[in-house]
Amino acid sequence: MSKFRVYLIDDDEAVRAALAFLLSTYGITVETFGDPQAFLSHIDEEKPGCLIVDLRMPLVSGLQLHAKLVERGIDWPTIMITGHGDVAACRRAFKAGIQDFLTKPVDGEVLVEALQQAFASFDARLEKREARQQLARLTEREREVLDMVALGWASKEIAEALNISARTIDAHRAKIADKLGTSSVAEFVRLTLADKGSA
Numbered sequence: 001m002s003k004f005r006v007y008l009i010d011d012d013e014a015v016r017a018a019l020a021f022l023l024s025t026y027g028i029t030v031e032t033f034g035d036p037q038a039f040l041s042h043i044d045e046e047k048p049g050c051l052i053v054d055l056r057m058p059l060v061s062g063l064q065l066h067a068k069l070v071e072r073g074i075d076w077p078t079i080m081i082t083g084h085g086d087v088a089a090c091r092r093a094f095k096a097g098i099q100d101f102l103t104k105p106v107d108g109e110v111l112v113e114a115l116q117q118a119f120a121s122f123d124a125r126l127e128k129r130e131a132r133q134q135l136a137r138l139t140e141r142e143r144e145v146l147d148m149v150a151l152g153w154a155s156k157e158i159a160e161a162l163n164i165s166a167r168t169i170d171a172h173r174a175k176i177a178d179k180l181g182t183s184s185v186a187e188f189v190r191l192t193l194a195d196k197g198s199a
Contacts, residue, residue, distance in 0.1 A: 004122055005049030006030045006115065009039045009065065010081070011057045015104065019052065022108045028115065036060040040068065048076055048126075050099075050118040052111070055082035055089060066096055075125075077118035081106055131194035137179045145172045149185060150192040 006023065008030050010016050016032040023030050031049075033039040035057060051069075053062040060068075062080050069076065080093045083104040090101045099121060100114040138146060148158045155173065159166040177183035180191065 004119055005047055006052065007033065007039060007049045008052045009033045009036055009057075009062070010052075010054040011035055012054070015054070019106065019111070022106075023111070023115075026108070026112050028112070036062075036065040036068075039065070043069075043074070045074060048122070050115055050122065051076055051078040052115075053078055053080055055080050055093070056084060063092060063096055063098075066098065070097070077121050079111070079114050079118060127194045131191045134180055134191060135195055138176060142172050142176050142179070145169060146176050146188055147192060149173065149176075150188045152185075 006028055008016055008019055010019070010032075011034055013034065016034070020030045020032055030052075033042065036053075037060065051066075053065055055062040057065075062082075066078055066080075075097070077099040078097075079100045079102060080098045081102050081104055082089065093101050099118050102110060102114065135143065135146075144162070145158055148161065153161070155166050155169040159169045162169070173183070176188075180187070182188075
């Protein structure tokens with residue numbers, strides 16, 4: 001279903017087994033953990049994933065786990081599940097950046113839909129991060145030229161707007177293409193949109 005993994009953290013063994021089986025019927029493989037500490041000691045940032053986390057667990061709650069991950073710079077989409085849902089807990093979860101909040105017993109279709117949205121959100125985040133890393137290679141002037149090219153401006157129009165020669169603009173475009181590894185205007189548009197969070 002996705003290149004991303006699914007990590008399920010819940011202290012209830014029966015819930016872990018039931019949800020792992022349920023998701024396997026949709027072709028989703030899940031790694032399960034009985035407590036947040038086990039997950040934190042296992043986590044590999046090179047293997048990003050979407051989290052399904054129980055809200056109420058002994059020692060470390062689902063929200064506390066989420067906060068610990070954010071502190072470590074790990075901002076993976078998280079779906080919070082709970083058997084004791086209330087409006088206040090739901091509000092706290094969303095304010096903390098939780099992707100979705102579901103009550104137990106969790107409906108399979110609803111959970112899979114939430115995971116699909118989490119995967120899509122993850123794709124968008126990664127695309128934005130990659131676009132920013134690529135665009136960071138450009139100088140301020142090159143970025144200015146790129147934005148105008150992405151808007152459909154011709155070299156002559158950009159030269160007039162910036163009060164420099166068309167030859168200089170062409171030189172900037174060549175450097176941009178070299179740094180980004182493409183001269184495709186469509187790719188320029190995709191990168192600038194991704195950077196602005198619109199892709």
